[in-house]
Amino acid sequence: MTDTAALQRLLTWLSPAFPVGAFAWSQGLETAIADGRIKTGGDLKSWLDGLIARGGLKTDAIILAHAHRGHDDAGKLRELADLLLALTASSERTLETTLTGDNFAIAARAWPSDVFARLPEPCPYPVAVGAIAGAQGIALHDTLVGYLTAAIHSQVSVAVRLVPLGQTAGLQVMAGLELAIAALAETAASAGLDAIGGIAYAADIAQMRHETLGIRVFRS
Numbered sequence: 670m671t672d673t674a675a676l677q678r679l680l681t682w683l684s685p686a687f688p689v690g691a692f693a694w695s696q697g698l699e700t701a702i703a704d705g706r707i708k709t710g711g712d713l714k715s716w717l718d719g720l721i722a723r724g725g726l727k728t729d730a731i732i733l734a735h736a737h738r739g740h741d742d743a744g745k746l747r748e749l750a751d752l753l754l755a756l757t758a759s760s761e762r763t764l765e766t767t768l769t770g771d772n773f774a775i776a777a778r779a780w781p782s783d784v785f786a787r788l789p790e791p792c793p794y795p796v797a798v799g800a801i802a803g804a805q806g807i808a809l810h811d812t813l814v815g816y817l818t819a820a821i822h823s824q825v826s827v828a829v830r831l832v833p834l835g836q837t838a839g840l841q842v843m844a845g846l847e848l849a850i851a852a853l854a855e856t857a858a859s860a861g862l863d864a865i866g867g868i869a870y871a872a873d874i875a876q877m878r879h880e881t882l883g884i885r886v887f888r889s
Contacts, residue, residue: 670806679807682777682798683819685826689772689794691819694765695827695887696725697875702831703882706871710838713828714845716872717821721849724869726820728756729795730813730857731865736799737809743787750789750796756865758873761880761889767791770798777801813854821846831886 670678681687698716701707707716720726732753739745757763770792777797778785784804788797795816802812822843829839856864867873879889 675805675807675811678780678805679802679811679815682773682802683815685819685823687773688776689769691769691823692826693887694761694769694823694889695831695879696762696765696824696889697759697872697877697879698824698827699831699885699887699889700875700879700882701871702828704875707828707832709832710834710842713825713832713834714842717824717842717846718849719869720824720872721817721821721846721853724867724872725758725762726817727853727857727867728753728865729820730817730853731860731862732793733795733799733813733816734809734857734860735862736796737803737812740784740800740803741787743789746787746792746796746800747789750791750793752862752865753793753795759876759879759889762876765889766793766795770794770796773797774801780805809858810854813857814850817850817854821850827887 685692701716707713732749736746736749754763757766773794774785774788774792774797782801782804784800788800798816799812825839825842828834829836876889879885
C-alpha cells in the first residue's frame with residue numbers, strides 16, 4: 670500500500686463520519702462535567718492528559734499495538750480482547766468498546782481482507798482497529814497517532830457541547846495535547862503487555878457513576 674492510500678484509509682476509518690457510533694459515548698466525561706470538575710479548557714486538558722498518561726487511552730494504545738502485530742493470529746487476538754475487557758472499569762464502557770469495535774469491523778469490510786475471519790466476538794474497538802490496520806499494511810505508528818487523535822477529538826466534542834466550551838477553547842485543547850499523543854504513540858508501539866496499568870481513578874469512577882445520572886445525553 671502506498672503512503673497516500675494508507676493515509677486515505679486511516680482518515681476514513683477514524684473520521685467521525687465512519688459508522689461506529691462513537692459520537693454517542695462520553696467515557697464518563699459527562700459525569701465529570703455534571704459534577705463541576707470540568708468548567709474550562711484548562712480543566713479539560715488536565716483531564717485528558719490524565720487519560721493519555723495514566724488512564725484508559727494508554728491501555729487502549731498498548732492493546733492496539735499488540736493487535737496490529739498479531740493480526741494474523743486469531744488466538745492472540747482473542748487473548749487481547751479478553752484482557753482488554755477484563756480491564757474495562759464499567760459496564761457502559763464495556764458496551765461502548767464492544768459495540769464500536771464490532772461496528773468498525775462491519776464497516777471496514779468495504780476494504781476486503783482475510784483478517785475479519787480471525788477477529789474475536791465481541792471485538793473491542795482497539796483490537797478491531799489494530800488488527801484490521803495491521804492486516805491492511807498500515808504503519809503501526811500512524812495507526813496509533815490516528816486512533817489517539819480521534820479519541821481526544823471525540824472527548825473535546827463532548828465538552829464543547831456540554832460544558833459548554835467554545836470552539837476556540839476546544840481547538841486549543843486539541844493543539845495542546847498533540848505532543849502527549851505523539852509521545853504515547855511512540856511508547857505504546859513497543860510496550861509489552863506488562864506496561865499496562867493506570868491510576869486515573871477519577872475517570873474510572875466517573876464511568877461507573879454515569880448510569881446513575883438523572884439526565885444523560887450520552888450513553889457512557
